[in-house]
Amino acid sequence: MERMNSPVLQQLPLATAAESRLVHEDSFSYKENLIGALLAIFGHLLISIALNLQKYSHIRLAGSKGHRVYFKTKTWWCGLFLLFFGELGVFSAYAFAPLSLIVPLGAVSVIATAIIGIIFIKEKWKPKEFLSCGLAVVGTYLLITFGPNSHETMTGENITKHLVSWPFLLYTLVEIILFCLLLYFYKERKANYIVVILLLVALLGSMTAITVKAVAGMIAVSIQGNLQLGYPIFYIMVVCMVATAAFQATFLTQASQLYDASQIASVGYILSTTIAVTAGATFYVDFTGEDVLHICMFALGCLIAFLGVFLITRNKRKSILFEPYISMDAMPGMQNLHDNGTAVQPDLKTSFSYGALESNDTISEIYAPATLPVVQEEHGSKGTPIPPYRVMEHSKEE
Numbered sequence: 001m002e003r004m005n006s007p008v009l010q011q012l013p014l015a016t017a018a019e020s021r022l023v024h025e026d027s028f029s030y031k032e033n034l035i036g037a038l039l040a041i042f043g044h045l046l047i048s049i050a051l052n053l054q055k056y057s058h059i060r061l062a063g064s065k066g067h068r069v070y071f072k073t074k075t076w077w078c079g080l081f082l083l084f085f086g087e088l089g090v091f092s093a094y095a096f097a098p099l100s101l102i103v104p105l106g107a108v109s110v111i112a113t114a115i116i117g118i119i120f121i122k123e124k125w126k127p128k129e130f131l132s133c134g135l136a137v138v139g140t141y142l143l144i145t146f147g148p149n150s151h152e153t154m155t156g157e158n159i160t161k162h163l164v165s166w167p168f169l170l171y172t173l174v175e176i177i178l179f180c181l182l183l184y185f186y187k188e189r190k191a192n193y194i195v196v197i198l199l200l201v202a203l204l205g206s207m208t209a210i211t212v213k214a215v216a217g218m219i220a221v222s223i224q225g226n227l228q229l230g231y232p233i234f235y236i237m238v239v240c241m242v243a244t245a246a247f248q249a250t251f252l253t254q255a256s257q258l259y260d261a262s263q264i265a266s267v268g269y270i271l272s273t274t275i276a277v278t279a280g281a282t283f284y285v286d287f288t289g290e291d292v293l294h295i296c297m298f299a300l301g302c303l304i305a306f307l308g309v310f311l312i313t314r315n316k317r318k319s320i321l322f323e324p325y326i327s328m329d330a331m332p333g334m335q336n337l338h339d340n341g342t343a344v345q346p347d348l349k350t351s352f353s354y355g356a357l358e359s360n361d362t363i364s365e366i367y368a369p370a371t372l373p374v375v376q377e378e379h380g381s382k383g384t385p386i387p388p389y390r391v392m393e394h395s396k397e398e
Helices: 002-063 074-093 099-119 127-145 156-163 166-187 194-223 232-258 261-283 292-314
Strands: none
Touching: 002 074, 002 099, 002 127, 074 099, 074 194, 099 127, 099 194, 099 261, 099 292, 127 292, 156 194, 156 232, 166 194, 166 261, 194 232, 194 261, 232 261, 261 292
């Protein structure tokens, strides 16, 4: 009996050690997730503060009498430095937590920008907008709590293995085809819809997120002592990261010229997060080993964060630029533009205001003075009808 029970007794310590090691790995992975999430939140907070500082600098310069340039003010430079450290914090977060967890935390930037705008720039908010901010906070909490818990050492071999895997190759093929189709409709067919432009940005952004995760992870592994900077894949990822980020900035600039910033923020966040999470799940296999409950709660957190960001930015209107002239309909006691069905002044454009200088060739024709018939008074012609308008000419002798 003792000989039969001895192997079982020997296996019990081994099983206990394996379970304790598994628990230790789980706690360590959750710790890494928390560090990455905190770095991402801190980075997005700094980015929001930086952008609002630069906005405040422009507002002060617009209201001042002197002619100062914005990059000569301390406030603007302070915002630029905070922006750099914020981006560095978000970049470092990719080295600790999975890509699918870091990308949706961009909602923190929208929340922080709204709160800072209320406190410092004195923007007005309605009570329902505070509810929208609360939804975004709840969604962010669910993302951190039920985010993917997969961690892999970012070595050159692992990244190369993911790069040539058939799921990612298939995903890349579909993304290239979709990108080319959208680019064709945008450039050739002039489909300047906000969804088309921001889909181009989101497709590029998914590749940017993949490369940022790879570069940040390889740098972190190199700092720990296992040098990864000698692998060619590292420099390939750096080039792809810079190129896709530059093209993203180009499309975002074009979108900002056509649409309001609040629309770009909400639609861009939803599209970019959705495609980037899909890319992370395909390339880094973030959701491997996760149960259905965690995946569903993570998806619910994404939906609540999407709804909160959309509601926050929905009521934001484009700021009205200062016009150095007086609009006619703003003058008290004056007729409106279309009062009583007659136009007081010609309506050249939808944004035309009285006093604006328009470089249009047809203005001279529109504003051409009406020619009235000039009739000289002839004495002795009794049967000639008198026109309604006539100009009397007087000689010097009179």
